[in-house]
Amino acid sequence: MNLHEMNAYAIAGKVDELNLISLEGGIYLLEARMHGAAYPLSDTHGQVFPLRSVEHAREVLEAFPELPFNLIHTSVHDEMCGLSANGEDSLKVPITLHTGG
Template sequence: MNLQELNAYAIAGKIDELNLISMEGGIYLLEARMHGAAYPLSDAHGQTFHLRSVEHAREVLHSFPNLPFNLVHTSVHDEMCGLGATTGESLKVPIGCQH
């Protein structure tokens, strides 16, 4: 999903929430949740859209309708120990609407 598609779905009221996923190395990825499924944001070339911070995400989304907005920190503990990462160990923190 690119920014234009995300905006169209947001205006239509189809986006349940936005999750800004904090990755190792100071990289943030944005995903939209619709009907229980995650749709990562892509750039104009179809590549994963990388954001620098929560504020950068808010700048990108400034003209969008207000949506529930969460910061998600993935757990790297298992990855550091050589075990597989599990989805149940993420920390999801509501940070309000994206404005």
């Protein structure tokens, strides 16, 4: 889903929440959650759109309506130990979508 589509769904009230997923190496990926399914943000070529920081995500999402917005830190411990990763090891922290002006 590209940014324009994601914004249109958000304005229509169809996006339950936005999640900014923090990956190793300082890379962040954005996903919109709708009806329990995740839809990652993609660029104009259909590739996953990486973000540099929480502030970069806020800049990209500036025109979006206020929505629940979470920062998710994935656990790399299991991957380092050679075990499979599971969602229970992630840390989900609510943050503000828009900074005070």
